[in-house]
Amino acid sequence: xxxxxxxxxxxxxxxxxxxxxxxxxxxxxxxxxxxxxxxxxxxxxxxxxxxxxxxxxxxxxxxxxxxxxxxxxxxxxxxxxxxxxxxxxxxxxxxxxxxxxxxxxxxxxxxxxxxxxxxxxxxxxxxxxxxxxxxxxxxxxxxxxxxxxxxxxxxxxxxxxxxxxxxxxxxxxxxxxxxxxxxxxxxxxxxxxxxxxxxxxxxxxxxxxxxxxxxxxxxxxxxxxxxxxxxxxxxxxxxxxxxxxxxxxxxxxxxxxxxxxxxxxxxxxxxxxxxxxxxxxxxxxxxxxxxxxxxxxxxxxxxxxxxxxxxxxxxxxxxxxxxxxxxxxxxxxxxxxxxxxx
Amino acid sequence: xxxxxxxxxxxxxxxxxxxxxxxxxxxxxxxxxxxxxxxxxxxxxxxxxxxxxxxxxxxxxxxxxxxxxxxxxxxxxxxxxxxxxxxxxxxxxxxxxxxxxxxxxxxxxxxxxxxxxxxxxxxxxxxxxxxxxxxxxxxxxxxxxxxxxxxxxxxxxxxxxxxxxxxxxxxxxxxxxxxxxxxxxxxxxxxxxxxxxxxxxxxxxxxxxxxxxxxxxxxxxxxxxxxxxxxxxxxxxxxxxxxxxxxxxxxxxxxxxxxxxxxxxxxxxxxxxxxxxxxxxxxxxxxxxxxxxxxxxxxxxxxxxxxxxxxxxxxxxxxxxxxxxxxxxxxxxxxxxxxxxx
Numbered sequence: 001x002x003x004x005x006x007x008x009x010x011x012x013x014x015x016x017x018x019x020x021x022x023x024x025x026x027x028x029x030x031x032x033x034x035x036x037x038x039x040x041x042x043x044x045x046x047x048x049x050x051x052x053x054x055x056x057x058x059x060x061x062x063x064x065x066x067x068x069x070x071x072x073x074x075x076x077x078x079x080x081x082x083x084x085x086x087x088x089x090x091x092x093x094x095x096x097x098x099x100x101x102x103x104x105x106x107x108x109x110x111x112x113x114x115x116x117x118x119x120x121x122x123x124x125x126x127x128x129x130x131x132x133x134x135x136x137x138x139x140x141x142x143x144x145x146x147x148x149x150x151x152x153x154x155x156x157x158x159x160x161x162x163x164x165x166x167x168x169x170x171x172x173x174x175x176x177x178x179x180x181x182x183x184x185x186x187x188x189x190x191x192x193x194x195x196x197x198x199x200x201x202x203x204x205x206x207x208x209x210x211x212x213x214x215x216x217x218x219x220x221x222x223x224x225x226x227x228x229x230x231x232x233x234x235x236x237x238x239x240x241x242x243x244x245x246x247x248x249x250x251x252x253x254x255x256x257x258x259x260x261x262x263x264x265x266x267x268x269x270x271x272x273x274x275x276x277x278x279x280x281x282x283x284x285x286x287x288x289x290x291x292x293x294x295x296x297x298x299x300x301x302x303x304x305x306x307x308x309x310x311x312x313x314x315x316x317x318x319x320x321x322x323x324x325x326x327x328x329x330x331x332x333x334x335x336x337x338x339x340x341x342x
Numbered sequence: 343x344x345x346x347x348x349x350x351x352x353x354x355x356x357x358x359x360x361x362x363x364x365x366x367x368x369x370x371x372x373x374x375x376x377x378x379x380x381x382x383x384x385x386x387x388x389x390x391x392x393x394x395x396x397x398x399x400x401x402x403x404x405x406x407x408x409x410x411x412x413x414x415x416x417x418x419x420x421x422x423x424x425x426x427x428x429x430x431x432x433x434x435x436x437x438x439x440x441x442x443x444x445x446x447x448x449x450x451x452x453x454x455x456x457x458x459x460x461x462x463x464x465x466x467x468x469x470x471x472x473x474x475x476x477x478x479x480x481x482x483x484x485x486x487x488x489x490x491x492x493x494x495x496x497x498x499x500x501x502x503x504x505x506x507x508x509x510x511x512x513x514x515x516x517x518x519x520x521x522x523x524x525x526x527x528x529x530x531x532x533x534x535x536x537x538x539x540x541x542x543x544x545x546x547x548x549x550x551x552x553x554x555x556x557x558x559x560x561x562x563x564x565x566x567x568x569x570x571x572x573x574x575x576x577x578x579x580x581x582x583x584x585x586x587x588x589x590x591x592x593x594x595x596x597x598x599x600x601x602x603x604x605x606x607x608x609x610x611x612x613x614x615x616x617x618x619x620x621x622x623x624x625x626x627x628x629x630x631x632x633x634x635x636x637x638x639x640x641x642x643x644x645x646x647x648x649x650x651x652x653x654x655x656x657x658x659x660x661x662x663x664x665x666x667x668x669x670x671x672x673x674x675x676x677x678x679x680x681x682x683x684x
Binding site for chain 1: 384385386387388389443446465466467469470471472473474476477478480481483484485489492493496497499500502503504506507508510511
């Protein structure tokens with residue numbers, strides 16, 4: 001059984017890996033930022049203000065990075081198109097809209113250490129600016145995409161919202177199956193990762209099997225990414241991934257570590273979970289007790305094992321592509337994200 | 343100056359006019375309903391449930407009717423396409439998504455005499471099911487539309503959300519210009535009317551000047567429709583247009599009758615408006631007093647005069663089309679909607 005020792009060094013390696021991917025995509029990423037700023041323009045000042053606050057206040061730009069690197073993974077040297085820039089921006093707009101609506105839904109007060117938009121401007125405005133961002137993404141897709149990318153992104157939007165509703169329908173329900181949980185995070189995270197990769201590939205005129213490979217890469221990377229994010233809530237500090245230790249726990253959010261722990265708990269422990277998660281009645285010391293039970297049943301190790309499974313599939317999906325700097329950097333990113341835990 | 347006598351007979355005539363348009367479009371409207379039900383299908387039961395509650399619980403289907411009748415206004419006898427059915431459904435999905443998010447925003451408890459979705463399922467779910475409906479509309483457009491219709495509908499979605507944010511930014515502000523108010527209702531109502539007409543025309547392979555005509559028809563019909571709706575809040579009963587007398591007033595919603603009345607009020611009356619609208623401190627008898635001031639300054643007549651202006655432009659927009667049953671029914675609908683007030 002693996003031991004969980006989240007080393008500072010390894011954490012840095014993950015951030016470093018993202019930075020090397022960003023470095024590799026620097027030019028395109030700048031273009032994406034320019035286009036995003038251009039498209040946040042609105043003659044309604046509040047729309048602009050919130051959009052900028054949201055999109056420009058940090059964030060890893062991971063999804064646009066996936067679009068850009070998928071494009072370059074494939075691109076023949078002679079292909080001069082900028083459609084992937086527009087599509088990468090569209091993907092980031094969808095992501096931002098989702099975050100905005102998520103925060104309304106969760107009544108979150110902070111994200112990445114900043115106040116959420118709904119804390120500053122109110123839920124009303126957040127819902128509508130989310131709609132604006134979503135509509136903007138749609139404009140971008142129409143302009144820079146084709147019927148294939150439009151289909152992928154609109155299908156993905158449906159999957160995202162279904163995933164969110166599925167999550168809410170099962171809020172506080174400690175007895176959902178792992179399969180249902182996977183469906184939820186597929187909707188919340190993996191589907192947009194996958195779409196981001198596919199539209200990048202399509203912009204580079206990928207063949208059908210290549211698009212399939214990118215689809216699989218994105219889905220599995222996304223699943224792995226989300227599971228690691230789940231685990232980090234119970235072992236990380238506030239510097240990594242922009243989350244604070246125990247954020248999910250405080251909200252009573254059901255994630256895989258909790259699901260596994262609940263399933264393996266004895267009656268007394270099960271009652272504990274019901275109190276702190278289902279009824280959200282938390283006292284001082286509860287978080288430490290939660291971690292104790294989670295560790296007793298090796299739930300972080302097993303969450304990481306699941307994540308590793310998806311990471312392995314993601315990496316193998318890339319095997320049909322020739323080795324190049326983009327492919328190697330993507331693979332390294334995934335490997336490092338897992339190897340933080342050992 | 344016109345006298346406002348809302349006669350039952352004339353009101354019936356308006357409902358009757360919509361019914362004759364529906365009768366004329368019956369076959370297509372049935373197809374739209376079939377497609378809507380098909381597309382409300384989701385493997386997340388709650389999504390389906392709310393979608394059906396929302397879309398199937400009434401509503402005039404005015405926007406799909408506009409798409410269908412614009413299509414038939416133009417259609418050569420030999421044109422056999424069903425794209426307008428898909429686009430009419432997409433338009434209704436956008437409308438439904440907007441309503442759902444509007445109700446969250448306004449924390450409305452009733453719409454058309456039914457409880458709003460957010461009253462039954464909560465705000466959380468309403469936001470996300472709204473997103474689902476919006477995503478579905480996008481799927482439909484991608485499937486049944488072309489680049490032109492996609493551009494129109496995505497541009498319209500941006501205008502709608504900007505209009506809503508503009509409205510919220512100016513909530514309770516009695517001193518906005520009439521022009522700002524027109525911008526708001528252009529976003530809230532007229533833009534989707536216009537898009538509905540345009541995509542119907544494009545499905546029928548309309549020429550550029552015909553699309554321009556439909557665009558103008560839709561915008562102006564929408565403006566006129568919204569202004570009449572505003573007026574009805576102060577003279578109607580709960581049977582017409584699905585609204586209750588005084589609904590807008592109770593919410594402190596700023597509409598043209600209020601804006602005109604405020605502008606023409608003396609100091610004492612201005613203070614009254616500030617109390618009941620800006621501060622939303624209403625007492626028994628306030629609604630009657632509001633109506634008194636509104637009538638004193640002929641604000642309903644003048645709202646109707648504005649509506650008539652837009653209605654006239656709408657009707658003239660159709661002049662480039664040959665006379666046919668669809669054109670005549672549309673014109674009659676608009677004429678009747680105005681002639682209720684005389």
